[in-house]
Amino acid sequence: MSNIVTVIAPVNIAVIKYWGKRDEKLILPLNDSVSATFDTSVMCAKTSVSTHPDFVEDQIWLNGKEESFSNPRLQNCLREIKSRAVAEKTITEDVLSWKVHVSSENNFPTAAGLASSAAGYACLVSALAKLYKIKSDVSSIARLGSGSACRSVYGGFVRWHAGSKPDGSDSIATQIADSNHWPEMRVLVLVVGNTQKKVSSTVGMKISSETSELLKHRIQHCVPQRTEEIIEAIKNKDFSKFAEITMKDSNQFHAICLDSYPPIVYMTDISHSIVDLIHKYNDLSGETKVAYTFDAGSNACLYLLKHDVPKVISLIKYAFPSTSPENFITGLSVAKEEINTDIL
Ligand code: DP6
Numbered sequence: 541m542s543n544i545v546t547v548i549a550p551v552n553i554a555v556i557k558y559w560g561k562r563d564e565k566l567i568l569p570l571n572d573s574v575s576a577t578f579d580t581s582v583m584c585a586k587t588s589v590s591t592h593p594d595f596v597e598d599q600i601w602l603n604g605k606e607e608s609f610s611n612p613r614l615q616n617c618l619r620e621i622k623s624r625a626v627a628e629k630t631i632t633e634d635v636l637s638w639k640v641h642v643s644s645e646n647n648f649p650t651a652a653g654l655a656s657s658a659a660g661y662a663c664l665v666s667a668l669a670k671l672y673k674i675k676s677d678v679s680s681i682a683r684l685g686s687g688s689a690c691r692s693v694y695g696g697f698v699r700w701h702a703g704s705k706p707d708g709s710d711s712i713a714t715q716i717a718d719s720n721h722w723p724e725m726r727v728l729v730l731v732v733g734n735t736q737k738k739v740s741s742t743v744g745m746k747i748s749s750e751t752s753e754l755l756k757h758r759i760q761h762c763v764p765q766r767t768e769e770i771i772e773a774i775k776n777k778d779f780s781k782f783a784e785i786t787m788k789d790s791n792q793f794h795a796i797c798l799d800s801y802p803p804i805v806y807m808t809d810i811s812h813s814i815v816d817l818i819h820k821y822n823d824l825s826g827e828t829k830v831a832y833t834f835d836a837g838s839n840a841c842l843y844l845l846k847h848d849v850p851k852v853i854s855l856i857k858y859a860f861p862s863t864s865p866e867n868f869i870t871g872l873s874v875a876k877e878e879i880n881t882d883i884l
Contacts, residue, residue: 544590545670549663551584552577552691553727553841555786555833556767557793558700560749560759565616566708567687570749571763573700574716574770575691576843578727585659587644589667595639602660603645616684617661621668624681630673640668657741661685662692679713688741695719697774699767722777724846730856732810732838741836744797744804751801758792779845783831786843787818790833808838810860817859818842821852 558573578584598609598618609615618640625631644660665682668674674681679700683690690712691698696719703711739747748755766785773781797804815832822828830852831843844852857863 543592543671544588545667546586546588547663547667547670548580548584548586549659549666549692550578550580550695551659552688552698553833553835554688554691555782555831555843556763556770556789557835558687559745559793559796560755561687561745562702563706563708564746566711567683568708568711569687569700569702570755571759572702572767573688573691574767574774575688575698575700576725576727577692577695577698577719583647583659583729585644585646585663587642587660587663587667589640589642589664589671591635591638591640591671593638595641598639598641600642601644613661613685614664617665617681618668620681620684621665621672621674624669624674624676625672628673628675630675640671642667657686658688658692661689665689666693677712680708680711683708683711683713696721699771716771717774722774726844726846726849728842728844728849728852730814730840730842732808732814732840737806737837739804739806739836744800744806744836747802747804748796748800752796752799754792754799755796758796762792780828783822783828783843786831786833791815794834806836806838807834811838811840813859814840814856817855821855 552575554573554575556572556574558569558571560570562568562570600607600609600614622636625636642664644664646660662682662685665678665685669678669681679690679693682693683700687700691700693713694715697716698713699716700713701711703709705711766789770782770785772778773785794807797806811834818830818832821830829844829848833841833843835841842852
């Protein structure tokens with residue numbers, strides 16, 4: 541077998557947010573979510589994995605620094621990969637007993653609300669699946685690393701189905717539309733801060749699930765309808781509908797964070813100024829031209845169409861004169877590449 545595999549995996553940013561688990565260990569969500577996967581050329585994770593009879597222990601390096609392999613999520617992913625390899629009879633018992641080495645890097649700030657864990661685990665799991673020649677769906681294995689990672693396994697627009705089975709076998713990601721479906725779609729990431737967030741998504745969503753009444757309302761009365769509507773909007777390339785739902789869902793997610801006890805605050809004054817600016821711009825334009833969405837951090841992700849990119853960049857530079865090129869990760873298109881890009 542080839543014993544080194546390198547894979548690059550893109551970031552995905554949700555337009556219907558995942559927030560809350562019904563099973564912490566299997567990472568089973570309370571609600572369906574929808575996202576767009578970015579083009580790997582600008583924001584991605586890159587992971588190499590290898591296995592060899594001479595390796596004495598499993599080891600992992602993240603951005604050049606060795607981290608502990610005892611992380612339970614990492615262990616769960618490797619265990620599931622190996623058990624699939626056994627079930628699918630893809631490699632010998634001998635090779636299965638060899639230890640693995642993993643080296644992974646991101647080309648964007650880690651844990652600042654830029655979906656680094658999504659790209660990281662999607663990349664790790666896809667690389668391991670390739671190394672162990674797994675043929676079955678890997679989104680459910682990536683999910684064991686980080687819920688949102690299961691959506692980065694596919695390009696284009698992706699839905700993560702919450703599923704209802706206790707073993708999580710139906711909690712998988714599927715593609716809504718491939719990366720060629722809406723070629724005019726662009727995302728603009730505005731880096732407001734690149735420090736690590738105070739409350740991780742994992743901890744934040746646990747607090748919300750335990751304390752927020754609004755979260756319960758969202759799961760029952762908002763997400764099911766929004767999910768169907770945004771999928772329709774994506775299929776019909778109805779940008780203004782897509783944008784409206786995206787912004788409302790981001791706002792509801794942050795409202796839930798505030799409704800949690802103790803409250804969780806991810807957006808900063810600058811994040812809120814971006815929200816104001818986008819609403820003013822859309823109002824003045826007479827149509828919804830830009831959508832913002834914020835994950836568990838202060839950075840803004842703007843969805844817009846290609847022909848509006850130059851104008852919106854000028855607007856942001858005008859509104860925030862101290863903005864430097866490092867504050868922009870610009871002009872990305874929604875994914876052009878699927879994850880399994882073996883670059884070695
Ligand atoms: C706000 O996938 O990072 O980005 O499953 O605990 O690892 P864990 O959480 P994670 O949560 C992402 C939350 C979000 C919304 C989203 O991506 O859907």
